[in-house]
Amino acid sequence: MAEINRRIVLAARPHGEPNASHFRMEEGRVPHPGESEVLLRNRWLSLDPYMRGRMSAAKSYAEPVGIGEVMVGGTVSEVVASQHPDFAAGETVVAFGGWQDYAVSGAKGLRKLDPRVSPPSLALGILGMPGMTAYTGLLDIGRPKPGETVVVAAATGPVGSLVGQIARLKGARAVGIAGGPEKCRALTEVFGFDAAIDHRAADFPQALAAACPDGIDVYFENVGGAVFEAVLPLLNDFARVPVCGLVAGYNDTELPAGPDRSPVLMRAVLTKRLHLQGFIVWDFADRADAFGRDVGAWLAEGRVAYREDVVDGLENAPEAFVGLLKGRNFGKLVVRLD
Amino acid sequence: MAEINRRIVLAARPHGEPNASHFRMEEGRVPHPGESEVLLRNRWLSLDPYMRGRMSAAKSYAEPVGIGEVMVGGTVSEVVASQHPDFAAGETVVAFGGWQDYAVSGAKGLRKLDPRVSPPSLALGILGMPGMTAYTGLLDIGRPKPGETVVVAAATGPVGSLVGQIARLKGARAVGIAGGPEKCRALTEVFGFDAAIDHRAADFPQALAAACPDGIDVYFENVGGAVFEAVLPLLNDFARVPVCGLVAGYNDTELPAGPDRSPVLMRAVLTKRLHLQGFIVWDFADRADAFGRDVGAWLAEGRVAYREDVVDGLENAPEAFVGLLKGRNFGKLVVRLD
Structure with a gap:
């Protein structure tokens, strides 16, 4: 076991876009697990848009990361020492190990990795939090019916790509929004969307309208901003809008x-009888089994595809995360820590 | 039977606040019912905020009233001649007879008045569309739980007053918002609200916060504007917001x-996992029986109170309606046409 634990801490709260100066790499001694704790070696670190919220002091559904504290994050980790009867050295777990090589954890929040999950990083993507976000937000709030039109942005990401694929499995039409022709091509060719719209194109609102000739019944909201403005007039009566994220505005300073x-928004809610509902995946914790069963089966049967964007090295996590907020990743962004 | 049918038509579409010049009283001959039709003598005319929407050409959930067409409106009416086997002269019905003395109607939308409804005008208020709006919006979307805090504005009106009273019957705390000390007094003394807040007071946001020490779990939205701005920061996680009306903005021209x-609104929806849902009462048509049974029983048992604001004479309907949009009425506004 290495003597050193490298960890990336929050150095300063960003005002606007984060950059490298808001993070700091520190080195410390590898911690020891206390009673009922385990020591984890993190192997895979998940980078997700919600982390931008944790860098800010503003009130949200979770406490912010403190200045000087390790950045939080989901991990796939190996148990290297255990003081807990349920976990043994050598086991692989899904944890919340943070942006660091090693972490000490209590049993709470640890979950043994299903050995069928291969590669293990899928437990941070389509078979993990992002996948379950797509599954619950779409099915429990969006409730698409056969023949309806489902629209999702950031559609090559781990949430958006699964939203579109589940929509199609449920008999709905899936329209994906992404940035640039390469991602749009993947939407139709890899993920099977019925239509793909480039939000960077000058005629984006017109193109979206043309791709939704029967209007929009479900808009899975994960970006906000200009995309939502183009979507709003196209929403049908009784449309459902699961509000999962607003990444386009996460760096806004005013x-x-x-x-x-x-x-305008409230009048649309009233006259179209829209249903807007914010959620985070843990609100649907009781759906974890159904999610694992359904998406696991779809994946095994080749009925859903995924795409990962793998970055090597903990030291590259800050730059990768900054790029994530700008849409530079292509697929689920994970950092390989080995 | 009088030879003359007086009717109030839409003379012009208002830009901003409507006034008398947007209506015109016309006189015509009393129409004759055709096959399967009945001739109605309207006795009571309901005046409701939604009518402002019908005066505008903007797209909404219903077609606008055309220029020169009779203003629409719910009525309690007497059948004076019938060509329909289900209705006989002398019967009293709830109809959509409009702002006029006489109307010809098909059977669709006619409902025989339950003889227990006394006075009959209640069929336009607590036992009619406004009452069912309160019942369905609160119970089917708001879903208050015992001990939760329910807030409603325009709270002495027929919708708001019943929202508060049903909230209390379900074990929730009811906070009403109204304009002026007299209405606020009625909220606690007549309708039994736990607290009443005057939205005209300079310290309205502070007073509302003080009246909701545990935050707001259900905000029944029927006004919008400054009231919603004061409510938004007080909404608790998982709060429900049935959006029933936005009367504060109905006259806005920009x-x-x-x-x-x-x-700000979307971020609140996301981080607090709010549930906003627009509705109109007809979306819950299948709840009509439950509504009639429950509210009828509560009324018979003296467990809910109501208040009517009765205006005499069809010719006074325009002025009364203009005042309704300014909150000048006090209770359910009805026009007695006899």
């Missing part, structure tokens, strides 16, 4: 210029 | 000045 368009 | 606050 509100957009006026006028105040919130009455 | 959007409020910037900045654009819609990201």
Whole structure:
């Protein structure tokens, strides 16, 4: 076992876009597990948009990371020492080990990796938190019916790509929004979307409207901003909008210029009888078994595809995360720590 | 039978607040019912905020009233001649007779008045569309749990007053918002609200916060504007917001000045996992029996109170309606046409 634990801490709270200066690599001694704890060697680190929220002090559904504290994050980890009867050295677990080589953890939040999950990094993507976010948000809030139109942005990401594929499995039409022609091509060719729209194109709102001739019944919201503005007029009566993320605004330092368009939104909610509902995946913890069973089976049967964007080395996590917020990744962004 | 049918038609579409010039009283001959039709003498006319929407050409959940067409509206009416086997002269019905003395109607949308409804005007209020709006919006979307806090504005109106009373019957705490001390007094003394807040007071947001020490779990939205702005920061995680109306903005001719606050709203939806849902009462048509049974029983048992604001004479309907949009009525606004 190495003597040194490298860890990336939050050095400063970003005002706007984060950059390398907001993170700091530190080295410390590998910690020892206390009673009922395990020592983990993190092998895979998940990078996800929600982490931007943890870098800010603003109130949200979770506590912010403190200045000087290790950045939080889901990991696939190996148990290297255990003081807990349920876990033994050598076992692989899904944990919340953070941006570091080693972590000490209690049993809470540890889950033994299903050996069928291969590669293990899938437990951070299609078979993990992002996959379950797509599954629950789409099925429990979006509730697409056969023949309906489902729209999702950031559609080559781990959430969006599964939203579109589940929509199609349920008989709905899936329209994906992504940035650039390469990602749009993957939407139709890899993930089987019915249509792909490039939000960077000058005629984006018109192209989206053309791709949704029967309007939009479910808009899975994970970006906000200009995409939502283009979606709003296309929403059908009784459309459902699971609100999962608003990544387009995560780096905003001030509100957009006026006028105040919130009455437009509320009037649409009223006259179209829209159903908007915010959620995080843990709100649907009781759906974990159904998710694992369904998506595991679809994956095994080749009925859903996934794409990973693998970055090597803990030291490259900050730059990869900054790029994630700009849409530079292509597929689920994971860091290989070995 | 009088030879003359007086009717109030839409003379012009208002830009901003409607006034008398947007209506015109016309006189015509009393129409004759055709095959399967009945001739109605309207006795009571309901005036409701949704009618402002019908005066505009903007797309909504219902077609606008055409220029020169009779203003639409619910009525309690007497059948004076019938060509329909199910209805006989002398019967009293709830109809959509409009702002006029006489109307010809098909059977669709006619409902015989339950003789237990006394006075008959209650069929336009607590036992009619507004009552069912409160019942379904609160119970089917708001779903208050015992001990939760329910907030409603326009709370002395027929919808708001029943929302608060049903909330209390379900074990929740009811906080009502109204304009002026007299209405606020009625909220606690007549309708039994736990607290009443005057939205005209300079310290309205602070007073609302003080009246909701445990936050807000259900906000029944029927006004929008400054009230919603004060409510939004007080909403608890997982709060439900049935969106029933936005009367504060119905006369607006332009959007409020910037900045654009819609990201604030969407961020609240996400981080608090709010559930916003627009509805109109007819979306819950299958709940009509449950509504009639429950509210009828509560009324008979003296467990819910109501208040009517009765205006005499069809000719006074326009002025009364203009006042309704300004909150000048006090209770359910009905026009007695006899």
